[in-house]
Amino acid sequence: MKVDYIIVGLGLAGLAFAEQLREHGKTFVVFEDNSQTSSNVAGGMYNPVILKRFTPVWNAVSQLDIAMPFYKKLEEKFNSQYDYPVAIQRSFKSIEEQNNWFATCDHPALSEFMIPKVFPNDNEAVNAPFGFGKLQHTGRVYTKKLLNDYKSYLKESDSIREESFDYEKLVFTDEKVKYNDIIASKVVFCEGFGLKQNPFFNYLPMQEAKGELITIKALDLNIDYLLKSAVFVLPLGDDLYKVGATFNWKDKTLEPSEEGRKELVEKLETVINVPFEIIDQTAGIRPTVKDRRPLVGMHPQYKALAVLNGLGTRGVMIAPTAAKMLFELLEENKEIDQEYSIERFEK
Ligand SMILES: Cc1cc2nc3c(=O)[nH]c(=O)nc-3n(C[C@H](O)[C@H](O)[C@H](O)COP(=O)(O)OP(=O)(O)OC[C@H]3O[C@@H](n4cnc5c(N)ncnc54)[C@H](O)[C@@H]3O)c2cc1C
Incomplete structure (x- = not known):
C-alpha cells in the first residue's frame, strides 16, 4: 500500500x-x-480569557478564527452537532476581582468576549455572593x-x-x-x-498533567451557562453536568482516582449547595510542554x-x-x- x-x-x-x-x-x-x-x-471548552487572572490566552483569538470554521465544516460533513456555544459565568471572589474584570474588558482583543458588567446571582443553588463576570462567543466542542x-x-x-x-x-x-x-x-x-x-x-x-472530571446529576441546579468558580460546572442537558478538572503533575496513570474524585467533590460543595449524584468519572493526560x-x-x-x-x-x-x-x-x-x-x- x-x-x-x-x-x-x-x-x-x-x-x-x-x-x-x-x-x-x-x-x-x-x-x-x-x-x-x-x-x-x-471538557472541550474554548475561551480566549484566562479565568484565573483575566488575561488573554496566548494567540487564542487568531486560533479561534481558524478553529470555528474548522468545526463547522466537520458538522456539515457529518451532519451532526459538535460545537455547543455556551456563555461562561465566572463567579467573583471579591470587589477587587470585579474591578480587575472591568480593567480587562477594555483589552482590544477581548472586548468582543467580555461583557463589562457584574451579573448578580439569582440562583440559590449557586454560591456567588459577588456575582459573575460573563463571557460570550465561548463554548464547548463535543470532542x-x-x-x-x-x-x-x-x-x-x-x-x-x-x-x-x-x-x-x-x-x-x-x-x-x-x-x-x-x-x-x-x-x-x-x-x-x-x-x-x-x-x-x-x-x-x-510535562504531562493528568486531569480528572466527574459527571454529576443535580436535579435542582438549573444552570444553562458554564459556571467557573473553584471548579467548572458544564451543563450537558437532562440535569447532567461535567465538573472539573484536576491538575496532577505526578500521577502518570490514566485511571480515575479516589483522590481526584474527593478533590472535585470538596471543591464542588463550595460552589453549589444542592444535592448531586456522581454518575461517571474520567481521566486523561494533557500533553503539556x-x-x-x-x-x-x-x-x-x-x-x-x-x-x-x-x-x-x-x-x-x-x-x-x-x-x-x-x-x-x-x-x-x-x-x-x-x-x-x-x-x-x-x-
Ligand atoms: C481532564 C481534561 C480536561 C480537558 N479539558 C479541555 C478543554 O476543556 N478544552 C481544551 O481545549 N482542551 C482540554 N483538554 C486538553 C485536550 O484534551 C488536549 O489538549 C488534546 O486532547 C490533546 O490532543 P492530542 O491529539 O495531542 O493527544 P491525545 O488526545 O492524547 O491523542 C493522542 C492519540 O494517539 C494515540 N497513540 C499514542 N501512541 C500511539 C501509538 N504508538 N500507536 C497508535 N496510537 C497511539 C492515543 O491512543 C491517542 O488517541 C483537557 C484534557 C484533560 C485531560
Whole structure:
C-alpha cells in the first residue's frame, strides 16, 4: 500500500492533520491504539480569557478564527452537532476581582468576549455572593462524539489501523519510509503523552498533567451557562453536568482516582449547595510542554518524520492552527511561527 502520509494517533491533533490532508487531496493511513484518552475525556471548552487572572490566552483569538470554521465544516460533513456555544459565568471572589474584570474588558482583543458588567446571582443553588463576570462567543466542542464519527468515517474508507504503531519497524529508504506493507512519504506523530515512547521525538520536554472530571446529576441546579468558580460546572442537558478538572503533575496513570474524585467533590460543595449524584468519572493526560507552547515541526535529522503535539490544556483551539502550520511546512516549505516550532528545543 502506498500513501502520502502515515499519522500516528487520532486525538484532536491527528484529526486536525488528517483534515488538512483530506482537503488537499493527499492519501493517508492513521494508527490508533487507544493508549491515551485526553481528547476523548476533554471538557472541550474554548475561551480566549484566562479565568484565573483575566488575561488573554496566548494567540487564542487568531486560533479561534481558524478553529470555528474548522468545526463547522466537520458538522456539515457529518451532519451532526459538535460545537455547543455556551456563555461562561465566572463567579467573583471579591470587589477587587470585579474591578480587575472591568480593567480587562477594555483589552482590544477581548472586548468582543467580555461583557463589562457584574451579573448578580439569582440562583440559590449557586454560591456567588459577588456575582459573575460573563463571557460570550465561548463554548464547548463535543470532542468524544467528533472523534467517534471521524473514526467511523476512516473505517469506511479503510484508512485506519486500530493497533499500536511500533517505532522499531520503521525503515528509511530513499525519500520514503516503509512500515510493514505501507510505503509513505512522511510520518506525522500525534500521540499526545504517548510521545514519551517515541524514540525520535522523546527529547522534547513534555510535562504531562493528568486531569480528572466527574459527571454529576443535580436535579435542582438549573444552570444553562458554564459556571467557573473553584471548579467548572458544564451543563450537558437532562440535569447532567461535567465538573472539573484536576491538575496532577505526578500521577502518570490514566485511571480515575479516589483522590481526584474527593478533590472535585470538596471543591464542588463550595460552589453549589444542592444535592448531586456522581454518575461517571474520567481521566486523561494533557500533553503539556515546559513553556506551555505546542510542538510542531520536522525532525532535525529524519526529514520524513514530523510531530504535532504539545496542545496542553487547549487542544480544541490550538489543533486546527497547528495542523495548518505543519501542513504548510511539509508541503509548501513555509516557515512555522517560532513559538509553535520544535526548533526552539535542541536535540
Ligand atoms: C481532564 C481534561 C480536561 C480537558 N479539558 C479541555 C478543554 O476543556 N478544552 C481544551 O481545549 N482542551 C482540554 N483538554 C486538553 C485536550 O484534551 C488536549 O489538549 C488534546 O486532547 C490533546 O490532543 P492530542 O491529539 O495531542 O493527544 P491525545 O488526545 O492524547 O491523542 C493522542 C492519540 O494517539 C494515540 N497513540 C499514542 N501512541 C500511539 C501509538 N504508538 N500507536 C497508535 N496510537 C497511539 C492515543 O491512543 C491517542 O488517541 C483537557 C484534557 C484533560 C485531560
